[in-house]
Amino acid sequence: MGQIQLNHVSKSFGSVEVIRPLDLSIEDGEFVVFVGPSGCGKSTLLRLIAGLEDVTDGEIMIDGKDATGIVPAKRGLAMVFQSYALYPHMSVRKNIAFPLRMAGLDKAEQDRRVNDAARVLNLTDYLDRRPGQLSGGQRQRVAIGRAIVREPAAFLFDEPLSNLDAALRVGMRLEISELHKRLATTMIYVTHDQVEAMTMADKIVVLQAGVIEQVGSPLELYRRPRNIFVAGFIGSPKMNLIGGPEADRHKAVTIGIRPEHIEISEEAGAWEGTVGVSEHLGSDTFFHIQTAVANGPITVRAQGELGLQYGQTVYLSPRAEHLHRFDSKGLRIQ
Ligand SMILES: Nc1ncnc2c1ncn2[C@@H]1O[C@H](COP(=O)(O)OP(=O)(O)O)[C@@H](O)[C@H]1O
Numbered sequence: 001m002g003q004i005q006l007n008h009v010s011k012s013f014g015s016v017e018v019i020r021p022l023d024l025s026i027e028d029g030e031f032v033v034f035v036g037p038s039g040c041g042k043s044t045l046l047r048l049i050a051g052l053e054d055v056t057d058g059e060i061m062i063d064g065k066d067a068t069g070i071v072p073a074k075r076g077l078a079m080v081f082q083s084y085a086l087y088p089h090m091s092v093r094k095n096i097a098f099p100l101r102m103a104g105l106d107k108a109e110q111d112r113r114v115n116d117a118a119r120v121l122n123l124t125d126y127l128d129r130r131p132g133q134l135s136g137g138q139r140q141r142v143a144i145g146r147a148i149v150r151e152p153a154a155f156l157f158d159e160p161l162s163n164l165d166a167a168l169r170v171g172m173r174l175e176i177s178e179l180h181k182r183l184a185t186t187m188i189y190v191t192h193d194q195v196e197a198m199t200m201a202d203k204i205v206v207l208q209a210g211v212i213e214q215v216g217s218p219l220e221l222y223r224r225p226r227n228i229f230v231a232g233f234i235g236s237p238k239m240n241l242i243g244g245p246e247a248d249r250h251k252a253v254t255i256g257i258r259p260e261h262i263e264i265s266e267e268a269g270a271w272e273g274t275v276g277v278s279e280h281l282g283s284d285t286f287f288h289i290q291t292a293v294a295n296g297p298i299t300v301r302a303q304g305e306l307g308l309q310y311g312q313t314v315y316l317s318p319r320a321e322h323l324h325r326f327d328s329k330g331l332r333i334q
Pocket residue numbers: 013018036037038039040041042043044045
């Protein structure tokens with residue numbers, strides 16, 4: 001089991017309220033990602049759930065029981081940090097078994113759990129090595145193994161991939177998703193990287209300045225961001241945000257259109273523009289187009305390879321069904 005409920009939870013450090021009162025439900029077995037810019041309170045929220053910080057107000061329920069005043073070790077949760085915090089002088093086996101030794105489990109049960117975790121994580125051949133003899137990705141797997149053997153109600157990950165290089169991050173991202181499918185245990189995963197959030201989450205919680213801006217599945221957030229912040233944060237390249245009433249007849253103060261939802265033509269279209277920098281990725285081409293409707297360049301994503309010259313005149317047509325409209329407060333207009 002791993003159902004977690006936050007009721008009116010807030011956190012202040014001194015006079016600074018870093019988590020504003022919020023409610024959140026996490027279902028058993030869900031993969032939930034907290035995402036937002038640096039300093040928005042992601043780690044603090046995770047640490048409140050873990051019990052590493054005390055709430056200023058509100059309550060935290062775990063599997064229907066009030067866990068608000070319970071010490072971290074008794075909450076049945078396991079945390080995996082960005083720094084792996086492995087013991088360098090101990091073998092991988094001993095590192096993974098460490099929490100079980102501390103809990104006084106008998107040796108046979110320790111071995112069973114360590115071997116199971118090693119198998120799931122492809123670490124069986126490395127159990128007798130020291131952490132110093134492992135790659136960064138393998139060390140991160142050892143840290144995850146140490147969490148798995150505790151058989152927690154939920155795993156809490158705080159930016160676990162931030163120390164890895166880009167290629168390894170993508171690999172580990174898939175491994176953690178795969179692990180979630182196999183274990184079917186609740187996971188709460190903190191990242192500032194919206195691509196990690198989009199690719200891994202069942203449910204994304206977007207945070208900004210200690211406030212939940214939106215909760216939803218990746219595609220809900222992509223399709224119907226409820227405000228400009230979420231619109232700009234989710235999606236890569238970013239949604240184009242175009243100001244001014246001349247852009248729209250629905251009284252929207254800002255309209256948004258994603259780069260993949262704009263047609264580009266050399267002949268005709270709604271907005272005339274001039275081609276600026278082009279980025280050729282092979283699978284896609286990103287064009288940055290200067291127009292009279294937007295202050296900055298409008299980014300357009302074309303599928304595959306498309307050759308347009310720098311300085312050339314083109315025409316852009318936003319696909320009407322993909323326009324997002326926002327009012328003067330930045331809230332979505334239905
Ligand atoms: N122990 C602390 N004492 C005072 N301020 C803190 C403490 N921990 C975090 N903060 C502040 O709370 C805010 C949120 O921090 P944090 O949760 O670490 O953000 P994130 O993980 O999203 O980058 C930041 O402004 C940070 O400086």
